[in-house]
Amino acid sequence: MRKSDNHNKQPFLRHLGDAIRSRRVDLVLSQEQVGVRANLHRTYVTDIENGLRNISLLTLLRITNALKSPPSSPILVAEKAMGTVKRGKK
Amino acid sequence: MRKSDNHNKQPFLRHLGDAIRSRRVDLVLSQEQVGVRANLHRTYVTDIENGLRNISLLTLLRITNALKSPPSSPILVAEKAMGTVKRGKK
Numbered sequence: 001m002r003k004s005d006n007h008n009k010q011p012f013l014r015h016l017g018d019a020i021r022s023r024r025v026d027l028v029l030s031q032e033q034v035g036v037r038a039n040l041h042r043t044y045v046t047d048i049e050n051g052l053r054n055i056s057l058l059t060l061l062r063i064t065n066a067l068k069s070p071p072s073s074p075i076l077v078a079e080k081a082m083g084t085v086k087r088g089k090k
Numbered sequence: 091m092r093k094s095d096n097h098n099k100q101p102f103l104r105h106l107g108d109a110i111r112s113r114r115v116d117l118v119l120s121q122e123q124v125g126v127r128a129n130l131h132r133t134y135v136t137d138i139e140n141g142l143r144n145i146s147l148l149t150l151l152r153i154t155n156a157l158k159s160p161p162s163s164p165i166l167v168a169e170k171a172m173g174t175v176k177r178g179k180k
């Protein structure tokens with residue numbers, strides 16, 4: 001069900017998407033609600049959470065503003081995940 | 091000498107560019123050298139440093155890899171700059 005193989009090619013985007021989803025779920029928000037707050041389509045939010053979109057920094061800011069978190073927050077999570085997973089996983 | 095008024099509109103990108111420039115200068119690298127390492131044109135690196143480009147996350151990764159720094163590093167600097175400047179400056 002992947003839109004493209006970016007999912008495999010870009011683990012950073014996947015980890016970032018996981019971090020964004022996790023934050024959204026913590027806030028008990030739907031993808032639609034985040035989309036409205038960030039002025040993005042719900043399906044675009046879905047794609048971001050699935051690591052399928054190489055978003056721009058300003059889009060990242062819109063998302064993190066919608067999630068009331070600093071932009072560095074999902075970046076740091078993704079960075080950490082990249083560091084710990086790093087070739088240890090198939 | 092601004093390419094557009096994005097410079098004014100997007101202080102986050104300007105602070106991020108400042109952080110990238112500062113790191114590059116610390117490493118005693120030219121914009122051209124960073125461009126070669128990141129596979130970006132020198133003038134594109136100039137634009138990024140001037141806050142004129144809303145770069146994607148994967149481009150950010152290329153730049154920060156070229157600068158041997160984690161992607162969160164310039165983001166955190168920009169975030170901090172936004173927090174401290176915050177409407178205190180005209």
